[in-house]
Amino acid sequence: MSIDREMVKRLGILSRLRIPEENMDEMVTELTKILGWVDQLKDVNTDDVLPMNSVVEDMNLREREDVINDGGIRDQILANAPEEMDGYFLVPKVVE
Amino acid sequence: MTDLVELTISEALDGLAKKEFSSVELTKAHLAEMEKARELNAYVLETPEVALERAQKSDERRAQGKAGKMEGIPVGMKDLYCTKGVRTTACSHILDGFIPPYESTVSQKLEDAGSVMLGKTNMDEFAMGTANLTSYYGAVRNPYKDKTNPDKFLIPGGSSGGSAAAVAAGLCMAATGSDTGGSIRTPASFCGIVGCKPTYGRCSRWGMVAFASSLDQAGTMTRTVRDTAIMMGAMAGFDPKDSTSANIPVPDYEKALTGNVKGLKIGIPREYNPDKGLNSDVRHVWESMAEKLKAAGAEIVDISLPSTQYALPTYYLIAPAEASSNLARYDGVRFGLRVDGKSLDEMYTNTRTEGFGKEVKRRIMIGTCILLEGYYETCYLKAQKVRRLLCHEFAEAYKKVDVILAPAAPETAFGKDDDSTSDPLKMQLYDVFTVPSSLAGLPSVCVPAGTSDINGLPIGLQVIGNSFQEETILRVAGAIESMSGMPIRPLRMGGK
Numbered sequence: 094m095s096i097d098r099e100m101v102k103r104l105g106i107l108s109r110l111r112i113p114e115e116n117m118d119e120m121v122t123e124l125t126k127i128l129g130w131v132d133q134l135k136d137v138n139t140d141d142v143l144p145m146n147s148v149v150e151d152m153n154l155r156e157r158e159d160v161i162n163d164g165g166i167r168d169q170i171l172a173n174a175p176e177e178m179d180g181y182f183l184v185p186k187v188v189e
Numbered sequence: 190m191t192d193l194v195e196l197t198i199s200e201a202l203d204g205l206a207k208k209e210f211s212s213v214e215l216t217k218a219h220l221a222e223m224e225k226a227r228e229l230n231a232y233v234l235e236t237p238e239v240a241l242e243r244a245q246k247s248d249e250r251r252a253q254g255k256a257g258k259m260e261g262i263p264v265g266m267k268d269l270y271c272t273k274g275v276r277t278t279a280c281s282h283i284l285d286g287f288i289p290p291y292e293s294t295v296s297q298k299l300e301d302a303g304s305v306m307l308g309k310t311n312m313d314e315f316a317m318g319t320a321n322l323t324s325y326y327g328a329v330r331n332p333y334k335d336k337t338n339p340d341k342f343l344i345p346g347g348s349s350g351g352s353a354a355a356v357a358a359g360l361c362m363a364a365t366g367s368d369t370g371g372s373i374r375t376p377a378s379f380c381g382i383v384g385c386k387p388t389y390g391r392c393s394r395w396g397m398v399a400f401a402s403s404l405d406q407a408g409t410m411t412r413t414v415r416d417t418a419i420m421m422g423a424m425a426g427f428d429p430k431d432s433t434s435a436n437i438p439v440p441d442y443e444k445a446l447t448g449n450v451k452g453l454k455i456g457i458p459r460e461y462n463p464d465k466g467l468n469s470d471v472r473h474v475w476e477s478m479a480e481k482l483k484a485a486g487a488e489i490v491d492i493s494l495p496s497t498q499y500a501l502p503t504y505y506l507i508a509p510a511e512a513s514s515n516l517a518r519y520d521g522v523r524f525g526l527r528v529d530g531k532s533l534d535e536m537y538t539n540t541r542t543e544g545f546g547k548e549v550k551r552r553i554m555i556g557t558c559i560l561l562e563g564y565y566e567t568c569y570l571k572a573q574k575v576r577r578l579l580c581h582e583f584a585e586a587y588k589k590v591d592v593i594l595a596p597a598a599p600e601t602a603f604g605k606d607d608d609s610t611s612d613p614l615k616m617q618l619y620d621v622f623t624v625p626s627s628l629a630g631l632p633s634v635c636v637p638a639g640t641s642d643i644n645g646l647p648i649g650l651q652v653i654g655n656s657f658q659e660e661t662i663l664r665v666a667g668a669i670e671s672m673s674g675m676p677i678r679p680l681r682m683g684g685k
Contacts, residue, residue, distance in 0.1 A: 101554075108513060108557045109520075109534070110550055111542040120554065126614060127555055131502040134571050137578065144573030147403045148389050148580065148630030148656075149433050157429065169290040175527035182522050185533050 096124040193218035194359040195678045198262050198416040201362060205251065205261045212251070212261030216244035216305050219263045223307065223360045225683030226332075231355040233268055233326040234276055235308040243305040250303065258423045260303030265355045265364035268309040269316060270296045270407075271396040275306075279398040280324040281314045283544025284525040293396025294428045295365060295407045302423035307361050311351025314546045315516065316372050316400045319619040320603075321350025322610060323548040331380055331602050332358040332680045336645035342605040343646075346376030346598070346619075352410045353380040359679030363411040363420050369400050370504050371597075371623025373408045374635035374651055378597035381637045381647030381675065383666065385409045385417045388657050389630030390435035393428030401511035404504075404627050413677050414636060414667040418442035421659065437657060445660035446667040451486030453665065455479070456590035460497035461622055468600040474639035474648045475596050481672045482594070482665070490590050494582045499575050500625040505617060506559055506572035507628070512549075513556025519544060551613065580629045587655040592665050594652060596622050597635040601646035626653045634659075636666040637675035647675065 101120045105112040112120055167180060176183040193215050196204065204210055220237050240263065247261040266272060269279050271289035278284035292300070300306070313323040321329045321344055329350040331343040345354040349366030353376030356364050366373035368386035377384025385408050392407035399405060409420040422442050428434040457479060462472065483489045521527035521540030528543045530536035545553065559568035586593065598619055609615040626633045631653055638650040650669060654662040670677075 096558075100558075104554050104557050104561075107561075108553045109537040109541045110545070110553065111538050123551065123613075124555065124558060127505070128558075128568075130614065131506055131568060131572075134499055134502050134506075134575055135567075137496065137499055137571075137575050139571065139574035139578065142574040142577050144570045145577040145580065146573065147433065149435070152390075152433070152435075154432055155429065166290060170523075172290070173287055173524035175521060175525070184522055185530060185536050187533050 194222045197413045198362050212244040212247040216240050216263045226358050229330045229354050231351045232308040233311045240305050240307050247303050257303030262362050263305045263307050265310045265361035266306050267352050267365045269367050269398045279315050280312045282325045283519045287524045294393035295424050313348035314549050316348040317548050318347040319616050320344040321347040329354050343602045344605050346379035348372035349376050356382045356410050366408050366410045368408050369404045370627045371620045374597045374623045377635040378649030379602035383411050383417050383636050385634040388632045390433050391425045393431040393434050395430040399515040401508040414670045445664045450668045453487045454490050454590040455487050456490050456492040456593040458492050458494045461595045470641035470643050471596050478638045492586050496579050503572045503575045504624040506568050509552040509556035510569050513553045576628050583629045592652050592654050597649045597651045601641045632659045634662045634666045636669050638673045
């Protein structure tokens, strides 16, 4: 798969970023360059090597008591909302 | 007596204990110094009220005999740490006006240890950068000057550029940094200070604005290795709120500073000495420090980390992939900036398009791309496999050596308007020596080791250790510090 304007448009939609028409070609070049550069990884033999998600992968995830340890701070949370009403986050109308 | 802003943490703790001065006096001296050095743009938010209130309380605690490990010490806080009631933006427009209702674990631990927050320091937006040029609040100026061109605006390195400049100029006694691919060590090298990225899991990530979660690690920026030991002791430790936090006791790092390197095996990786891509002044400092360590009784061992050249492309796949996912939370609904739109989707898009800077958008696009079906296997999974190989090579190396000595950056601090700063691929090359140990989650401390014979600027070297061997790397860093002849006093802007 190569990078073209259609691909950049798709990536913009997926990442909720608007790529202005005049920057399209720049972005195509940029992504093509990056993918070309990282392509050198194919020279590394990784047969039988498992992907590594984290350097602490041998650690077991801890369990904790299933108790409420925060909560009751609605107003503190909402204080940062750009818009709120009646204790809810407010967003543009979704349902007609 | 030395001016208060010139003291090291360990000297200041002594002075406070002997009642030579109070934390309020120490804090006021730093606030005044910050005012004189605003041209550096090291702080994006000064918090004098918070600072003086905490200093007052600190003096009261000390009077009651309840002094913590950093009692009364004024520190700068990278704007990436959530601070309760104090604006936190990670220097991004999209977090405009965000006032966290909670405190990050690291900043809480520093407060519990008695330290006094002076303000929030400048950084690359979401820690994405090598020069502190992507901050929404503008560039930071390195207090050091290029002797061949003293008027040149030098960058401090990034992403913890504000913290590094503030420590170097005496605008705080120490500052927090964070390191994903070199964000503590590069600015430490460029600003002539000590920067320590501990083992992944050593410090809690809770309350740090996330960039790439499998790599992000909190760390320290100070003027001496002893101060690093003190601050790391206060910051590190297990936190049940971070699932990758290590449940391992925190040793007394100061005890490790014996100055003795006799019998230690120090590895010099030959792949870190390429024909191209390492300036001669940096190579010279590196080689002569290896000689000095040898003279001090250490054994210098030639080692090989063959996959080093693949670390950068690996990093520049893994980090953007994790970032694109982490940064999906900025949607204009719950906090920060909102730019209205006719539909929910349009509001998301308007907010993110306006709220993120160019470099952040670039990395989100790359990350989104390589997580797409068709690229996931060949790019993302491939990078994760190479990451395992890199880790394996380090593990093999540590069977032969105790620490690895390497440059932190391929050159000294460069100019804000140099050609390379406009080319992201060239900028990435500055991370070449820091990224491998980040991918392997290893502790690494960058310590000033000399100056450039070309431009007089500081050059730092990295001491990289095996997992949780912070004591060993600090021991070696302490020896380097004492042999380097580098200044430990700040480079003050407004004169005395």
